[in-house]
Amino acid sequence: MKRIFLTLAVAASVLVGCQENAKDEALDPQQSIDMSDFYVETEEVSFKGESEQCQSMRVLNRQVKENPGLYKKMYDIEYATRRFLNAKGKPGGGSGGGGDTGGEADVDVAPIEDGLGIINIPVYIHIVYPNANSISDAQVNSQMATLNADFRDTNVDQLPSGTTFANDATDAGFSFSLAGVFRHNDPKSSWGTNDAVKAAYPPITPSTHMNIWVCEIGGGILGYAQFPGGKESTDGIVLGGDFFGNTGGVYGLGRTATHEVGHYLNLRHIWGDGRCRQDDFVADTPNADSSNGGCPTFPSTSCKSADMTMNYMDYTYDACMYMFTDGQRNRMRAIFQPGGARASMIN
Known part of the structure; x- marks a missing residue:
C-alpha cells in the first residue's frame, strides 16, 4: 500500500511539475525571443536628400555615455516588448538580425488584442521663447489635432493607398488630450x-x-525625443516653434511632433540608422539604407526593395508622409502593458 501511495505521489508531482513548466514557458517564451539585432547607440547616422532633422538618436548616444545603466534598461524594455508580442503572436517587436521582409510581413492584421482600448495620453506643453505668446493657442490646437488624426489614421493628407505597400496606414489607437x-x-x-x-x-x-x-x-534641427527608459527629469519631446502645429512650409503640418512622439513611444527611424544591415525592430517595414527627404516618387528603392517613404518615421515632407504600420502600432502599444515602460500613463 505504501508503495502505491508513493507511486501516486511521484506521478502527481511529475504532473504538477509539467504543468508548471508549461505555464512558465507560456509566460516566458525565452527561447523564441531573438535579441541578436538589438542595439542602442549607433555611430553611423545616414540620410539622403535632407539634413539630420531629428536628433533623437544622437541624444540617445549622449545619454548612454552619461548613464552606463541606460543600455541595460533599454535592453530589458526591448526584451519585454518582444516577449509580449511573441506571446500574442503579433509582429512589431524585432525580427532578429535585421530581417525585415520588404514591408509584407504583417498584411491586414486585425488590431492587437491587448485589452487597452484607445490609449489617451495627456500632454503638457511648455512654450519657451522671448515672447512666449508668439506660439498662439491656435497653433497649439492645430498640433493636437494633427497628433490625434495621425495616430487614429483619420488624417486628410493621405496619398492614395494600394499602389505602394500591401500593409496600408493603420489606426495606432492613441488619442492626445491637452492637460x-x-x-x-x-x-x-x-x-x-x-x-x-x-x-x-x-x-x-x-x-x-x-x-x-x-x-x-x-542648427536647423526640427526636434528630438527621449526614448522609454531614460531619466524622468529629461523625459519628453523638444520641438522647434517653426515646426510645431500648422505653420506653413514643407514641415509645417505638425508631422515633426508625430515623428518625435513615435520615438517617445519606442519607434526607431524606419531605416534603422545603420543602412541595410541595421533594423528598426519592426517586421512589416522594409529595410532601407538611409532616410528619404522631399516628396519622393514611388518607388524610391534601396536594399533591394521599395522604401516606405510615406511612413512617419522617415524624413520626407509633412504632406508626403501619412502612415504607421500594424507592427509599429503593436510595438508602441506594448510599452503600455502592465509593467511596461509607460504603463503608468494608463489611468
Whole structure:
C-alpha cells in the first residue's frame, strides 16, 4: 500500500511539475525571443536628400555615455516588448538580425488584442521663447489635432493607398488630450539638444503625462525625443516653434511632433540608422539604407526593395508622409502593458 501511495505521489508531482513548466514557458517564451539585432547607440547616422532633422538618436548616444545603466534598461524594455508580442503572436517587436521582409510581413492584421482600448495620453506643453505668446493657442490646437488624426489614421493628407505597400496606414489607437500650456518668456535665443530647456523648465509628472517643449533649438534641427527608459527629469519631446502645429512650409503640418512622439513611444527611424544591415525592430517595414527627404516618387528603392517613404518615421515632407504600420502600432502599444515602460500613463 505504501508503495502505491508513493507511486501516486511521484506521478502527481511529475504532473504538477509539467504543468508548471508549461505555464512558465507560456509566460516566458525565452527561447523564441531573438535579441541578436538589438542595439542602442549607433555611430553611423545616414540620410539622403535632407539634413539630420531629428536628433533623437544622437541624444540617445549622449545619454548612454552619461548613464552606463541606460543600455541595460533599454535592453530589458526591448526584451519585454518582444516577449509580449511573441506571446500574442503579433509582429512589431524585432525580427532578429535585421530581417525585415520588404514591408509584407504583417498584411491586414486585425488590431492587437491587448485589452487597452484607445490609449489617451495627456500632454503638457511648455512654450519657451522671448515672447512666449508668439506660439498662439491656435497653433497649439492645430498640433493636437494633427497628433490625434495621425495616430487614429483619420488624417486628410493621405496619398492614395494600394499602389505602394500591401500593409496600408493603420489606426495606432492613441488619442492626445491637452492637460495644460505653460508660457515662459525667456530671452535665450538657442537651446540646443543637451536638454538645457528641460533643466530650466522641468517636466511635470512625466510618469503620467507627456511633456513637450517648444523653443528655438538652433542648427536647423526640427526636434528630438527621449526614448522609454531614460531619466524622468529629461523625459519628453523638444520641438522647434517653426515646426510645431500648422505653420506653413514643407514641415509645417505638425508631422515633426508625430515623428518625435513615435520615438517617445519606442519607434526607431524606419531605416534603422545603420543602412541595410541595421533594423528598426519592426517586421512589416522594409529595410532601407538611409532616410528619404522631399516628396519622393514611388518607388524610391534601396536594399533591394521599395522604401516606405510615406511612413512617419522617415524624413520626407509633412504632406508626403501619412502612415504607421500594424507592427509599429503593436510595438508602441506594448510599452503600455502592465509593467511596461509607460504603463503608468494608463489611468
